[in-house]
Amino acid sequence: MKKQISNIILIAVISSFIFTLIDWFFHYLIPFLNISYFAERQFLLEAYNNPLFWYSIGKFVFSVIIGIIILLFAYNSKIKNKFLALIYTLLIVIIIQLRYVYTNAYGILWNLIVLLLHIAILYLASLITFNFFRNK
Helix, strand or coil: CHHHHHHHHHHHHHHHHHHHHHHHHHHHHCHHHCCCCCCCCHHHHHHCCCHHHHHHHHHHHHHHHHHHHHHHHHCCCCCCHHHHHHHHHHHHHHHHHHHHHHHCCCCHHHHHHHHHHHHHHHHHHHHHHHHHHCCC
């Protein structure tokens, strides 16, 4: 049980780190995907005025928390890694994307591109991580 919990935490942390890091590069390098607005904690921007930094921190923390919750229910299931990675990815990305749409800070095209990008990145990151830590 202790090993299972540590594997769940490692999977969530590692896949979220890979997801956040690659996503950060896309947002940093592609001007159209630039993060110019950080909805929630404006006081954080006073401490460090970089919306992409806070966007990445929030995405990482949220992905880890939601990932752990998902894996607590699904880790021991008989679902194959590729399908579990897809479920894991879609649940996390849809919740993240709903938040972006709700803030209304970016256009439809931006949200669509980011949605597809997030699905691709997190799916690959979680599949690699699942295959390493989970034998299914």
